[in-house]
Amino acid sequence: MHMAHFGELGLHYSVTGPEDGTPVVFANSLGTDFRLWDKILPLLPAGLRILRFDKRGHGLSDVPQGPYSMGALITDTERLMEHTGFRNSIFIGLSIGGLIAQGLAAKRLDLVRAMVLSNTGAKIGTRDMWADRIKAVNEGGLEAVVGPTMDRWFSKPFQADPEFPAWRNMFLRTPAMGWTGCGAAIAGTDFISSTSGLRLPTLAIAGSEDGSTPPDLVFETADLVPGSEKRLIRNAGHLPCVEQPREYAEILTAFLRAQGAA
Numbered sequence: 001m002h003m004a005h006f007g008e009l010g011l012h013y014s015v016t017g018p019e020d021g022t023p024v025v026f027a028n029s030l031g032t033d034f035r036l037w038d039k040i041l042p043l044l045p046a047g048l049r050i051l052r053f054d055k056r057g058h059g060l061s062d063v064p065q066g067p068y069s070m071g072a073l074i075t076d077t078e079r080l081m082e083h084t085g086f087r088n089s090i091f092i093g094l095s096i097g098g099l100i101a102q103g104l105a106a107k108r109l110d111l112v113r114a115m116v117l118s119n120t121g122a123k124i125g126t127r128d129m130w131a132d133r134i135k136a137v138n139e140g141g142l143e144a145v146v147g148p149t150m151d152r153w154f155s156k157p158f159q160a161d162p163e164f165p166a167w168r169n170m171f172l173r174t175p176a177m178g179w180t181g182c183g184a185a186i187a188g189t190d191f192i193s194s195t196s197g198l199r200l201p202t203l204a205i206a207g208s209e210d211g212s213t214p215p216d217l218v219f220e221t222a223d224l225v226p227g228s229e230k231r232l233i234r235n236a237g238h239l240p241c242v243e244q245p246r247e248y249a250e251i252l253t254a255f256l257r258a259q260g261a262a
């Protein structure tokens, strides 16, 4: 278990793999911690140096007073990558993690040499949509939004899987301040213009049943970066790394190998 401290903020992270391995960073979504990637890590090639982390307000990281800005989330990631020696990395971001990927690539191409935009967009939802959700959570906690959230995250068949309640618990145990803080950061983010200027190897992954960032949004975002690859995973919602880990890992492995990873 590792904590890095940047002023008042402690960030919980994990680094695994050989010191000289290809650096790969995973950034997870709103309402999840870095266990989001547990099922796919054993399916990836050996020889990767992997950084996972709980963004502020999530998992075992500290929960500063919100709202947060996307700039702060990007700076946290930048500091953690410098602290752990992750430069020239392949950055895999899911949902808000994909927004962080785009913002970081626009700012620090020395840290990000290729990116995977999984279940994300250059702009996710509208200000009004996020304001309504934040109001609901401020009034009733995450319980107030758990039903529709699980319907966006997971296909109907997976909601009957014995594993499903654990993911629901992960969401419900997210600090309300962490969720609303990051929700405000998403509400204020529109990367359409800056992502259009990006030139780096990019893979976009969508889930056919994703109610949070539907395939059209994911692929429109990919089209902003010339030469992007696009993959659709069927029978999966917003978190295909959970619902279809084998297919997700195969797609990632092919991209990682194309970037020269082990």
Ligand SMILES: O=C(O)CC1=CCC(=O)O1
Pocket (backbone or CB within 6 Å): 028, 029, 030, 094, 095, 096, 097, 124, 149, 152, 186, 211, 212, 238
């Ligand atoms: O709650 C959702 O719909 C999922 C989500 C949107 C942005 C993100 O990171 O997760």
